Every structure is written in structure tokens, then in C-alpha cells.
Amino acid sequence: MSIQSAIAELSLVLGDRLSSAKPDLELHGQSETHFTTMPPDAVAYPENTDEVSKIVRICAAQDCPVIGWGAGTSLEGHTSAFRGGVCVDFSRMNKVLVVNAEDMDVVVQPGITREDLNTDLRATGLFFPVDPGANASIGGMAATRASGTTAVRYGTMRDNVRALEVVLADGRIIRTGSRARKSSAGYDLTSLFVGSEGTLGLITELTLKLQGQPEAVASAICAFDAIEDAVNTVITTIQMGIPMARIEFVDSATATAFNIYAGANMPEVPHLLVEFHGSDTSASEDARRFGEIVDDMGGKGFEWSTKAEDRRALWAMRHNAYYACLALRRGATALVTDICVPISRLAEAIEETRADITNSSIPGPILGHVGDGNFHAILLVEPGNTKELEVAKDLSHRMAERALRLGGTITGEHGVGMGKLDYMQAEHGDGWAVMGDIKRSLDPKNIMNPGKVLKLN
Amino acid sequence: MSIQSAIAELSLVLGDRLSSAKPDLELHGQSETHFTTMPPDAVAYPENTDEVSKIVRICAAQDCPVIGWGAGTSLEGHTSAFRGGVCVDFSRMNKVLVVNAEDMDVVVQPGITREDLNTDLRATGLFFPVDPGANASIGGMAATRASGTTAVRYGTMRDNVRALEVVLADGRIIRTGSRARKSSAGYDLTSLFVGSEGTLGLITELTLKLQGQPEAVASAICAFDAIEDAVNTVITTIQMGIPMARIEFVDSATATAFNIYAGANMPEVPHLLVEFHGSDTSASEDARRFGEIVDDMGGKGFEWSTKAEDRRALWAMRHNAYYACLALRRGATALVTDICVPISRLAEAIEETRADITNSSIPGPILGHVGDGNFHAILLVEPGNTKELEVAKDLSHRMAERALRLGGTITGEHGVGMGKLDYMQAEHGDGWAVMGDIKRSLDPKNIMNPGKVLKLN
The missing domain is CATH 3.30.70.2740 (Alpha-Beta Plaits)
Known part of the structure; x- marks a missing residue:
């Protein structure tokens, strides 16, 4: 049993869709952040679920690690192949399979990115709201329970995945959840796989909740003298039930970065960046009520706009914050x-x-x-x-x-990836051991993204 | 090892809070619906988590089944002790432990009922929105992933439990989740225990999301000639993003039941019963927009009211629908x-x-x-x-x-309880086997509510 035997078998199944070319391995071993490059031994490019199942079966027989790959935007070393193995790159499984407009859901393959998905959906009047900033793959977002700027209104991936197809560690294919909006039929396997970081199985299909594109969108920015004033504004806004679509904080150092990188003209103090979604009436009412809270808390420069160009500029700046900060x-x-x-x-x-x-x-x-x-x-x-x-x-x-x-x-x-492993015991206590029990029961050979989320010998 | 030895040991720990009185056993073996009475061998009334842990440890050592009990409102035989064992009645663990108004959450013991919780919360301006109709216990609602009339707006128990304390099958006490509004720190154990029907552990504490009491509430009822028209009204309403707090359907036979039981004066045709939560402005705008859809779909008799007495009468009637129908x-x-x-x-x-x-x-x-x-x-x-x-x-x-x-x-x-067991294979396929793997890994002796959710050996 060896990784090399697995690769030999896999190349019979996948042909030139199994790559051992060095640049490919390097690319799939890299991290967006500070982790050192840890390349896999091969990269597989499956085109359908059956191929994923075959890949996992072959790897299981050879005790070869299997690591999922979406768009490579992980920040915690999720895809590092520090024990080697096969990286399963989902870039060829990137289709929208079905849009169910009446049910406001969509069935997609894991490799589609959130921007491509929303481009595809544009004509339907619907959109997928989860927005982590990076143009991540939907499969990767589910695997890490991603969220981002809109979670305050629309929730995280936990809240926006209705059903999954998953290839288990022994190659079996299961479906979790359904297109029904809720269910009490047993353990919530969908929620178990969302956030499991590829350690329990590979997600090969997702059914996602969609939202109606809001009739009106208003955005705004405002400045505060102190962090506490900004946060108190947020607390009051939420308590008053004003349904913010986005409410983002940046500190003075980030404002400086925006000024340099994006040519913004912001006072170098803490800011809130906000967005309201609704009807014309409700979005303006929300903006007006929010403005009153900002005034009460001593915020300055609050002005709201429903112009698309203002909004795009604001959120492009926010989405590029990581690069703006790097450029400092x-x-x-x-x-x-x-x-x-x-x-x-x-x-x-x-x-x-x-x-x-x-x-x-x-x-x-x-x-x-x-x-x-x-x-x-x-x-x-x-x-x-x-x-x-x-x-x-x-x-x-x-x-x-x-x-x-x-x-x-x-x-x-x-x-968690590799970056937060050392804090899992402190956060979860014996709950971490329970996670380990679940992992061992579903992946007894520890081949699925080993060394992430859990520390198993 | 025997149930009787467990009971002997438990009575040393609990004294007169362990009951083997026949009426008590009968009561805890009954079902609200058609299931025959299957009483446990004893009923334990713990007062804190440590006692629950002791109970489970003793039962585990004696291979004695452990069955949780909240308010006895289950409809699927969840609490039937068909292998005997000890029923853990949480009625003495019914306190509100902490209200965190700024974070809009509350920490409660599992035995509190949803009505008692909301009575307790009244002065805070906050409420717990999940409303299954019956005055169920919060622990039972979490264990069955309950929902009800308000899920369309506020979600189910899946969406409204932030954190849990759970006593595992070996007596260990774990905490899942935290008071943070989201997390990507490993497997979502909270979602795993919510809906696990007491088969993986006993919930001994819950942290729940709360909502601000809406400034304005409007309710309405309207009649339709055909079921399809009512349903199309619902679909359009959701697609237009009108945030319904409740949208309930009753058929003509239920309308008849309401007329007889509650002295309603409804035409005996399908109806929708609806409620809007928001500010004065938004609730009336929502009601107005909904009324337009009703008109388009040929609905009749739509009138909305913000009067509390109208609303209370409407939802009292809806909540008593089960009894109204029984009285037919x-x-x-x-x-x-x-x-x-x-x-x-x-x-x-x-x-x-x-x-x-x-x-x-x-x-x-x-x-x-x-x-x-x-x-x-x-x-x-x-x-x-x-x-x-x-x-x-x-x-x-x-x-x-x-x-x-x-x-x-x-x-x-x-x-699922016992009532839906026969359909689990058809709904989940190999996913049901995965649930079984999880169950075996967390409760290898199958003492936690055996025979519910899963069919093991």
C-alpha cells in the first residue's frame, strides 16, 4: 500500500486528468498566507461524482491521503498536503445543475465560484448571498463554513446549504438533506459536513438557498472617534431590528490602507461601512433609522446612497482590504x-x-x-x-x-485547518474528543484531509 | 447488570426524586397520539447537570435505557420506553439562567416551556420566536428540531440554538457552540445534537437566539377557492421578499372544525392565516403588498388588523387546531x-x-x-x-x-421517534447508515433513547 500505487491506479482512470507536473503540485501546495508550501504527490481533476468516488476508493485501498481543492483561497492551510497524497481539484466540476426559481434554490457542483454562480443567476432575479470577499469556490466555502460581509443578514454557509451530495471515505456516495426547507428526519448530516473541512468526505454537489435580488440597495459609510462608539451603534441597530445587509468595521489603520491603495479620502479613524436591502420604502426607512443611531453615538459623515456605482466602489474597496493592508x-x-x-x-x-x-x-x-x-x-x-x-x-x-x-x-x-489546531482543546474540551470519535467512525483510516480540524496519531 | 440494579443505585442518589409510582410511570409512557402506552421502570427528576451526569453514568454501567422527557407533547412516540429503563424528567430543571440583552441571547435549562420562557422575557423587549403550537419544553423542541408557525421568518430550532450543554452516553458533560453568533471551529456539534431525539446524549442547557419584540404586528386571514391559489399566493409572497412572520394554510375541513370548536364564522374553503412583524411603516407596507397578491390570486375577504385581541383570537384558534380537529x-x-x-x-x-x-x-x-x-x-x-x-x-x-x-x-x-422509522432508509439511503455509525461511536451500548431515529441490531 502506497501513495505511488494509488497514483498509478488513478492515472489509468483519469488519464491526463491526473497531473504530477511540478508547477501543478506547487500551486496546489501553496497557501494564501504564511504557511510553507506543502505540495501533494498528484492532482486529480475529476469531472463527475462517480470519478470522485473512484478516486477515493482507490486512495482508501492504498491508505493515500485525499485533499479537496476549490479555489485555493483558504487562509488556514486547509489544503496543505503535509503527508503528501492526492489533491482533488474540483475546477472541472463547476456547473450550475438546476435553478428552481419557485423554491428559491439552486443545485451546483462544488467547483463553481461564488462570482460565477451569481453571474449565472443574474437573469433569474435571485442571488446567492454568502460573500467571503475572496472569489472562493462554493464547495470550499461549505467545507469551511465560510461567511463574510452579508452573514449579519443572510447567515453563513451553515444557514444557506439545504442539501449535499458527499463522497465518503470509503467511496460511498450519500445525499444529505433535501430540497424541502426544513426537516426533522434524523441527524443533521448536512450541518455535519458543512464545516468539516474535507475531513469526513468530499462534497460533490450542493443545493443552496437563494434570495430575491432586493428592489433597492442603499449603502453608506460613517466615521467614529472611538471603536466603542462604532460597536455600540452596531448593537443598537441590531436590537432595534433594522435588517442590515452588511455592517462592516474598519479601524484607523485600515482607513489609511484604503486611502493609499484605493485612493479613498477617509479620515484616519474607525469607520462603519453599511448596506441596506429592501423595497424602496424599507431601504430608505432603514437608512434613515440607522442615521439617527449614528447621530446619537456621535458618528460623523453619514450619507447614504442608492447609486450602484457608489456601492460598487465601496464594496470593491472592502473586498480588496486584504490586499490594501498587504500593500501597507x-x-x-x-x-x-x-x-x-x-x-x-x-x-x-x-x-x-x-x-x-x-x-x-x-x-x-x-x-x-x-x-x-x-x-x-x-x-x-x-x-x-x-x-x-x-x-x-x-x-x-x-x-x-x-x-x-x-x-x-x-x-x-x-x-481550523492547521492554523487553529492548537486551540481546539481549549475551545471544545471533551467536545473535541467527540469530533474525533465521529471522524474515526466515518474515516477510520484517516485518509480524508488528515491533520486538519483534529490531531489523530 | 440490570435495570433494577440501576434503579436501586439511582434511588440512593436521588431519594424521593426517583419515582416508581404507577401513575408516574403511566404518565411518562403515554403519547399524545395513537401509540400505546409504554411506561419506563422509573422516573428521575434531576435538579442539575451533575445529577443528570450521575444518572447516565449509573445507567451506562447497568446497560439501562435512558429516555429524556420534557413536556410530553411529542407526536411520534419519542418517549415510549419500549425496552423499559429510566425516564429523565426535566421539569425541575426549568430555569432561565442568564439573559444577555445586548447579545440577544438567553441561557436556559431544558425543562422550561416556551410559554414560560416568553413570559419571563416579556420585560426585556425580547422574545424566543420558535412556536410549535403546543407548550413544549425548550429541551424537547431542540431534541426534535421543532419549528411551527413562525419558522418561515425566524427558522427552526436548528437556526435558533447557539450553544448546548450535553451529557453524553458515558456521563461526560460537553459544551457545544458558544455565545458567538457564528463559528468555523470544527464540526457543528450543536446541529448534531439538535434533532438527535435524545439518542446521542441529554441536553442539559441551551443558549438560544432571541428576537426583538416587533414594534408592530399585523395579522390577517383570507379565503381561496382552490388550494393552488393559496399556495401560489405563498410562493409569490416569498419570492417578493415580503418577510412574513407567519403564513399558515388550513383546508376547508379545518375551517369547519374552527367554526364548530372556536365559534369562527369562516366560509368552508381553504384559507391562509398570516402575520407581519416590523415597524409601523413596514408592517403596514408588508400587509398592503400581501393584500395585492391575494387580490391577484383571487383570494377573498382579506382584511388586516393590528389589534392585539384580533391577533390573539386568530392564533389561539390556530394553536388549538389539533383539538378542534379532534372534536370533529x-x-x-x-x-x-x-x-x-x-x-x-x-x-x-x-x-x-x-x-x-x-x-x-x-x-x-x-x-x-x-x-x-x-x-x-x-x-x-x-x-x-x-x-x-x-x-x-x-x-x-x-x-x-x-x-x-x-x-x-x-x-x-x-x-422520527418510532413513528417514522420505516421511512428513514428510503429518505436517506446510506446516509442512514452514517447516522448509525455516529450513534455507535457516541453511544456504543445503545442506552440513549434506544429504538428511536435508528434501528440498531
């Missing part, structure tokens, strides 16, 4: 943190983090999805500078501890 | 069905079911949560009349098959 330090790489706390503890969490970074030797703008209590510090380090990487890891370590101390979680949306 | 036939007992289909197939599903019941020898009003595609037939049978029970089971069987044929699920909200 020429040639830098980043360690991106991702904690999420109860919103009542958010101001405290951000302020402590801000102070900790300011006292360190490296820059680290902070921004986040404050409607969810989720924020990121983008810790900028010189590539190869191990001392700086240690500083970044220490800051990240203290953020994780802070999240747990404040009743939150070590990762709001990026997942 | 003096002394009857009911087999209550519960299928859920994609909403595009709903009219077809209801019409086929209506025709099938009409052609049978027993009455069966139909009503349901049409915004979710979920409906029930309340099949009325004479107690002890095995021939009629067979007719009802046949109708129910065909409903389950219909649900699966139309891409839906055999249970939208009542759960």
Missing part, C-alpha cells in the same frame, strides 16, 4: 487572524487587540464583520523573518485566548 | 402526519393528499406551515378500531412516499 508594507506576507465574540464584548476585544498590536513590532490593521462580532487583524510580516512571524503568532495566540475568555470562538469564518 | 369526531384519537416538500410541489402534495383522504373511510383535516412547504393531516380514528388505524397508517404511508417522490422529507418538524 511592501513585499509583506500576512498572518490573518479571525476571532468572533459575543457582540457585547466586541469593543473590549477589538480595543485590547488594537493595543496589543500597537505595542508590538509589526503593523496589523483590524477590520471585521461587526454585526456578527467577528473581526480580523491582518498581521504584516516580512517573508522569511522568523522573528516577526513569532511576534505575529504571539499576537494571534493572545487573540485566540481573548476570544475564549470573552465567551467566543477561535475562528469565526476561516476554519 | 367525538372521542377520536389522531394519527398526525407531517410531511414537507419543496414549495413548488406543495399544491400537488396537498391536493393528492386531500383526494386520498376523501376517498378513505376516515376524516382528516389538513393544515400546515405553507411558507416552509410543511403540512399535516390529522387523521381521526376511533380508539381501539384497528381497521381504522390501518386506514390511517396507509394514508400516512402514502403521504411519506409522496413527500419523497416530490423531493421532500418524511417529517418537517415532528421528528
Whole structure:
């Protein structure tokens, strides 16, 4: 039993859709962030579920690791093949299979990216709302339980996947959930596979909830003197039931980055970036009510606009925040943190983090999805500078501890991968052992993305 | 190892909070519906999580079944002790532990009922929205993934439980989730335990999402000539993004039942009962837009009201629908069905079911949560009349098959219990085997509510 025997068998099945070319291996071993490149031994490009099942069966027989690959936008080393094995690249399984407009759902293959999906859906009047910023694949987003700027209104991938087709670790193909909007028929396997990071099986098809494109969209930006004022604005807005579509926080360092990278003209103080979806009447009423809260909290410069170009500019700037922050330090790489706390503890969490970074030797703008209590510090380090990487890891370590101390979680949306493994015991206690029990029962050979989410010998 | 040894040990721990009195056993072996009484051997009344843990440890050592009990409102025989064992009655664990108003969450013990919880919350301006009609316990609602009239707006228990404390089958106590609004930290154990019907562990604490009490509530009722017109009204309403808080269907037979039982004065045709939550402006705009759709679809008698007394009367009538339907036939007992289909197939599903019941020898009003595609037939049978029970089971069987044929699920909200076991293989295929693997890994002795959800050996 060996990886090489698996590869030999796989090449009979896949022909030139199994690649061992070095550039391909390198590409599939790379990370968007600070993890070192750990290439797989081969990359498979299946075209349908049956092929995925065959790949897994062959790998299972040879004890060969199997690692799923969507668009490579993971920030936590999810796709690193540190034990080698076969990377299953879903780029050829990227079709929209069925749009059910009356039911407001769509069936897709995992390799489609969220931007391609929404382009495809444009004529239907529907859209898929989850938006992690990066143009990630839908399969990858489900595997990591991704979310992003719109989760405050539409939820995360947990809330937006209705059903899955999954290839299990022994090659069996199962379907979880259905197109019904709810069910009480047994264990919620859909929710188990969403967020399992490819460690329990490979997602080969997804049924997603869709939303109607809003009749009106209004967006706005406003400035605050203090982080706490911005956060209190968010808390009050949510308590008043104003249905924000997006409510994003950026700190003063991020505002600086926007000014430099995107030619923005923002005062270098904390800001909220917001969006309202609704009818003409409701979107303006929401914007008006939000404006009153901003005034009460001492916010400044609040103006809202329903112009598409204003909105696009605003969210393009937000979506490029990662690159804007990277550009603050020429040639830098980043360690991106991702904690999420109860919103009542958010101001405290951000302020402590801000102070900790300011006292360190490296820059680290902070921004986040404050409607969810989720924020990121983008810790900028010189590539190869191990001392700086240690500083970044220490800051990240203290953020994780802070999240747990404040009743939150070590990762709001990026997942565990390899990067957050060391905090799983602290967050879950014996619950982590339960995850291990589930993993062992569904993947007894530990071939599915080994070493991620869990530490099994 | 025996149940009797477990009971002897438990009585040392619990004293008079362990009951073997016959009326107590009978009460805890009864079902709201057609299942025969199957009493446990003893009923335990723990007062805290540590006691629950001790109970489970003792039972585990003696291979004694452990069955959770909330308010006894299950419709699928969830609490039947058909192998005997110990019923864990959570009525003494019924406290609100913490209200976090800023985070809009609440921590409760499982035995509190939803009505008591909302009474407790009244002064906070917040409420817990999930409303299955019956005054069920929150723990039981989570265990069966309950939903009800408000799921169309606020989701089911799946969507409204943030975190759990669970006693596992070996007595270990774990916490799943956190008070953060989202997380990507590993497998979603919260979703795994929600809907697991006490077969994987006992829920001893829940953190629930709350909603702000709406500023304005408008309710309405309207009549339709045909089921299809009512369903098309629902589909259009959802597609237009009108955020219905409730949208309920009743058929002509249910209207008759309301007229008799509640003194309503409804034309005996299909109806929709609806509710809108929002600001004064948005609730009236929603009601106005909905009224336009009703007109387009040929609906009649649409009038909306923001008066609390009108609303209370409407929903009291809806909540008592089960008893109103039972009263259609003096002394009857009911087999209550519960299928859920994609909403595009709903009219077809209801019409086929209506025709099938009409052609049978027993009455069966139909009503349901049409915004979710979920409906029930309340099949009325004479107690002890095995021939009629067979007719009802046949109708129910065909409903389950219909649900699966139309891409839906055999249970939208009542759960599997014993009543839906025979359809699990058809709905889930190998997915049911995966549920079995999970069950075996977390409860290898099969002591937690054995015989529900799964058929093991």
C-alpha cells in the first residue's frame, strides 16, 4: 500500500486528468498566507461524482491521503498536503445543475465560484448571498463554513446549504438533506459536513438557498472617534431590528490602507461601512433609522446612497482590504487572524487587540464583520523573518485566548485547518474528543484531509 | 447488570426524586397520539447537570435505557420506553439562567416551556420566536428540531440554538457552540445534537437566539377557492421578499372544525392565516403588498388588523387546531402526519393528499406551515378500531412516499421517534447508515433513547 500505487491506479482512470507536473503540485501546495508550501504527490481533476468516488476508493485501498481543492483561497492551510497524497481539484466540476426559481434554490457542483454562480443567476432575479470577499469556490466555502460581509443578514454557509451530495471515505456516495426547507428526519448530516473541512468526505454537489435580488440597495459609510462608539451603534441597530445587509468595521489603520491603495479620502479613524436591502420604502426607512443611531453615538459623515456605482466602489474597496493592508508594507506576507465574540464584548476585544498590536513590532490593521462580532487583524510580516512571524503568532495566540475568555470562538469564518489546531482543546474540551470519535467512525483510516480540524496519531 | 440494579443505585442518589409510582410511570409512557402506552421502570427528576451526569453514568454501567422527557407533547412516540429503563424528567430543571440583552441571547435549562420562557422575557423587549403550537419544553423542541408557525421568518430550532450543554452516553458533560453568533471551529456539534431525539446524549442547557419584540404586528386571514391559489399566493409572497412572520394554510375541513370548536364564522374553503412583524411603516407596507397578491390570486375577504385581541383570537384558534380537529369526531384519537416538500410541489402534495383522504373511510383535516412547504393531516380514528388505524397508517404511508417522490422529507418538524422509522432508509439511503455509525461511536451500548431515529441490531 502506497501513495505511488494509488497514483498509478488513478492515472489509468483519469488519464491526463491526473497531473504530477511540478508547477501543478506547487500551486496546489501553496497557501494564501504564511504557511510553507506543502505540495501533494498528484492532482486529480475529476469531472463527475462517480470519478470522485473512484478516486477515493482507490486512495482508501492504498491508505493515500485525499485533499479537496476549490479555489485555493483558504487562509488556514486547509489544503496543505503535509503527508503528501492526492489533491482533488474540483475546477472541472463547476456547473450550475438546476435553478428552481419557485423554491428559491439552486443545485451546483462544488467547483463553481461564488462570482460565477451569481453571474449565472443574474437573469433569474435571485442571488446567492454568502460573500467571503475572496472569489472562493462554493464547495470550499461549505467545507469551511465560510461567511463574510452579508452573514449579519443572510447567515453563513451553515444557514444557506439545504442539501449535499458527499463522497465518503470509503467511496460511498450519500445525499444529505433535501430540497424541502426544513426537516426533522434524523441527524443533521448536512450541518455535519458543512464545516468539516474535507475531513469526513468530499462534497460533490450542493443545493443552496437563494434570495430575491432586493428592489433597492442603499449603502453608506460613517466615521467614529472611538471603536466603542462604532460597536455600540452596531448593537443598537441590531436590537432595534433594522435588517442590515452588511455592517462592516474598519479601524484607523485600515482607513489609511484604503486611502493609499484605493485612493479613498477617509479620515484616519474607525469607520462603519453599511448596506441596506429592501423595497424602496424599507431601504430608505432603514437608512434613515440607522442615521439617527449614528447621530446619537456621535458618528460623523453619514450619507447614504442608492447609486450602484457608489456601492460598487465601496464594496470593491472592502473586498480588496486584504490586499490594501498587504500593500501597507511592501513585499509583506500576512498572518490573518479571525476571532468572533459575543457582540457585547466586541469593543473590549477589538480595543485590547488594537493595543496589543500597537505595542508590538509589526503593523496589523483590524477590520471585521461587526454585526456578527467577528473581526480580523491582518498581521504584516516580512517573508522569511522568523522573528516577526513569532511576534505575529504571539499576537494571534493572545487573540485566540481573548476570544475564549470573552465567551467566543477561535475562528469565526476561516476554519481550523492547521492554523487553529492548537486551540481546539481549549475551545471544545471533551467536545473535541467527540469530533474525533465521529471522524474515526466515518474515516477510520484517516485518509480524508488528515491533520486538519483534529490531531489523530 | 440490570435495570433494577440501576434503579436501586439511582434511588440512593436521588431519594424521593426517583419515582416508581404507577401513575408516574403511566404518565411518562403515554403519547399524545395513537401509540400505546409504554411506561419506563422509573422516573428521575434531576435538579442539575451533575445529577443528570450521575444518572447516565449509573445507567451506562447497568446497560439501562435512558429516555429524556420534557413536556410530553411529542407526536411520534419519542418517549415510549419500549425496552423499559429510566425516564429523565426535566421539569425541575426549568430555569432561565442568564439573559444577555445586548447579545440577544438567553441561557436556559431544558425543562422550561416556551410559554414560560416568553413570559419571563416579556420585560426585556425580547422574545424566543420558535412556536410549535403546543407548550413544549425548550429541551424537547431542540431534541426534535421543532419549528411551527413562525419558522418561515425566524427558522427552526436548528437556526435558533447557539450553544448546548450535553451529557453524553458515558456521563461526560460537553459544551457545544458558544455565545458567538457564528463559528468555523470544527464540526457543528450543536446541529448534531439538535434533532438527535435524545439518542446521542441529554441536553442539559441551551443558549438560544432571541428576537426583538416587533414594534408592530399585523395579522390577517383570507379565503381561496382552490388550494393552488393559496399556495401560489405563498410562493409569490416569498419570492417578493415580503418577510412574513407567519403564513399558515388550513383546508376547508379545518375551517369547519374552527367554526364548530372556536365559534369562527369562516366560509368552508381553504384559507391562509398570516402575520407581519416590523415597524409601523413596514408592517403596514408588508400587509398592503400581501393584500395585492391575494387580490391577484383571487383570494377573498382579506382584511388586516393590528389589534392585539384580533391577533390573539386568530392564533389561539390556530394553536388549538389539533383539538378542534379532534372534536370533529367525538372521542377520536389522531394519527398526525407531517410531511414537507419543496414549495413548488406543495399544491400537488396537498391536493393528492386531500383526494386520498376523501376517498378513505376516515376524516382528516389538513393544515400546515405553507411558507416552509410543511403540512399535516390529522387523521381521526376511533380508539381501539384497528381497521381504522390501518386506514390511517396507509394514508400516512402514502403521504411519506409522496413527500419523497416530490423531493421532500418524511417529517418537517415532528421528528422520527418510532413513528417514522420505516421511512428513514428510503429518505436517506446510506446516509442512514452514517447516522448509525455516529450513534455507535457516541453511544456504543445503545442506552440513549434506544429504538428511536435508528434501528440498531
